[in-house]
Amino acid sequence: MPTTSNFGWTTPADTDLVKDGAAAIRTLGNGIDTSLIDLKGGTTGQILSKASATDLDYTWINNDQGDLTAVQAGVGITVTDGTGPIPTITNSSTDLITTAGDILYGTAADTVARLGIGTAGQVLTVNSGANAPEWKTGSSVPTAFTLLNAGGTALTGATSITISGISAKEIVVLVDNASTANAYAEVRIRPNNSTSAIYDLFGIYNVITASYSAGNFDARGNYQSSAGIVLFQNGDNAAATGRGFCYIDKTDQTGFKRFQSYGSGRVNGGATGDIHQLTLGGILEFSAAITSITIFSNSGNFDNGTVYVYGS
Amino acid sequence: MERCTFMAVKYREKIINLETGEETWRDFTDAETAEVEEAQAQNKAKAIAQADTEAKRLAVLQKLGLSEEEAKLLLG
Numbered sequence: 513m514p515t516t517s518n519f520g521w522t523t524p525a526d527t528d529l530v531k532d533g534a535a536a537i538r539t540l541g542n543g544i545d546t547s548l549i550d551l552k553g554g555t556t557g558q559i560l561s562k563a564s565a566t567d568l569d570y571t572w573i574n575n576d577q578g579d580l581t582a583v584q585a586g587v588g589i590t591v592t593d594g595t596g597p598i599p600t601i602t603n604s605s606t607d608l609i610t611t612a613g614d615i616l617y618g619t620a621a622d623t624v625a626r627l628g629i630g631t632a633g634q635v636l637t638v639n640s641g642a643n644a645p646e647w648k649t650g651s652s653v654p655t656a657f658t659l660l661n662a663g664g665t666a667l668t669g670a671t672s673i674t675i676s677g678i679s680a681k682e683i684v685v686l687v688d689n690a691s692t693a694n695a696y697a698e699v700r701i702r703p704n705n706s707t708s709a710i711y712d713l714f715g716i717y718n719v720i721t722a723s724y725s726a727g728n729f730d731a732r733g734n735y736q737s738s739a740g741i742v743l744f745q746n747g748d749n750a751a752a753t754g755r756g757f758c759y760i761d762k763t764d765q766t767g768f769k770r771f772q773s774y775g776s777g778r779v780n781g782g783a784t785g786d787i788h789q790l791t792l793g794g795i796l797e798f799s800a801a802i803t804s805i806t807i808f809s810n811s812g813n814f815d816n817g818t819v820y821v822y823g824s
Numbered sequence: 825m826e827r828c829t830f831m832a833v834k835y836r837e838k839i840i841n842l843e844t845g846e847e848t849w850r851d852f853t854d855a856e857t858a859e860v861e862e863a864q865a866q867n868k869a870k871a872i873a874q875a876d877t878e879a880k881r882l883a884v885l886q887k888l889g890l891s892e893e894e895a896k897l898l899l900g
Contacts, residue, residue: 660842670838671852671860677843696867705837707856722878748871786874806837810863813835 519547519567587622617645657684657822664688667807667817674705676804680823681764685805687743687775689753690817696748696786697811700740701758701773703796705806709736715792732790736797740808744775745788753778753816756790763802763823768795835860 514523521543524536547568551560554572563571575581585591588605605616605624613629615636630636630647633655639646649655661675667690683703690699717732743756756775763769776789807819835852852860885895 661840665840670849671835672837674837674839675842676839677841679843694864694867695871698863748874786870804839810860811867812860812864 519543521547588624615645619644655681655824657682657824660821660823661819664818664820667691667814667819669813669815671813672702672705672806672808673814673819674804674806675819675821678803678805678821678823679764681762682824683760683763683802683805684822685758685760685807686820686822687754687756687758687807688818688820689755689778690807690809690819691746691751691753691815692809692811693750693813693815694811695750695752696745697752697754697809698745698788699743699754699756699775700808700810701743702740702806702808703760703763703769703798703802704800704804705808706798707738707740709738710797711737711740712794712797713737713741713792714794715790718789720787720789732792740806741771741773741792741796742775742790743773744777744790745786746777746811747779747788748786751780753780760796760802765801766799768797769802770794771796 514525515521516523522536522539524533528536550563550568550570554560557575558572559575559577560570561573561577563569581595583591583594583599583601585594588603590602590604592600592602608614608616608624608626610626611628615627615629616624617627619625625644627645627647631649633649634647635650636645637648637650638644660678660680665673665675667673667687685701687699687701691697711734713732713734715732717730719728721728741758743758744754746752746754754775754777756773758771758773758775760769760771770793772793774791777787779787805819805821807814835857837850837852839848839850840846841848885892890898
């Protein structure tokens, strides 16, 4: 009895009688039915898989075979058409960026936020809560000084002249031609008008007199003085004046500050001697930021002079 | 009748506020006044002592019959 060439299904021979045709067709159909039994069954989405190397030996399996069957979104990622045929994957974190210079940083696990760019000269630092970065003008970044009290402030009519409302990282005070109603006026600078024992003053203290005396040239050291920064002392004449400079750093910060000062009385107004010159530096044991500068005379009201206060 | 005493304020602080532009005045406290008056007393004593020294120096020069310039030459 002949068979098909590929699967060996039995077919009628050319000489078989017609009357035997029904049986021959049934035999062929049963052979095909038996061979294709593996195609029966399965469910939606399943695919055929070879069960062995034998011809027509199949089984229905789930369509989860191979390297990729679907693309799912993760943190910061969005996916369109994840099961294909062509998924589109987008980094959604970049959607937070709106402006050139933006920086992304984490605000919690698997969470990001945008930090806009700072201004020119700022540096990236950690915020006061120590939980996020922020742009800040660095204390080490030099900034220009500007005159805070426009035109200077006249030193007249008072024993203390205070410039308040100062907001600066560094302060420079210039005292020009300061004079008081009495001789030997000592001119001092008192940040925040403090008379507490917070002035650590060290340096040079020279007294110029009509005749030389070695004792007039000395060092000065006052630890935790309450007097203030002694800028200079005028001479032995009420009309005598003096000039001086004082620099204070870290004035916007709490804690100790550093200062430098230079000042001298002047031989003018009939003064004949006792010109006091001081070159000092040291520490101001302040616990607060400095917001005011007081120019103080220990010998009565000022009657001449100008103070210039610069800040940066 | 109660007697009222009044002491004139001698020393004051002038405060110029850069933020508001406001100018205010404050009278010195007793402690601040005492500080200034003590310094003034010391300065006055210093001035008197210096004047006394100068007077003695001039008296010596006069006694020697020397001028200021001659004394400087002599002392080198």
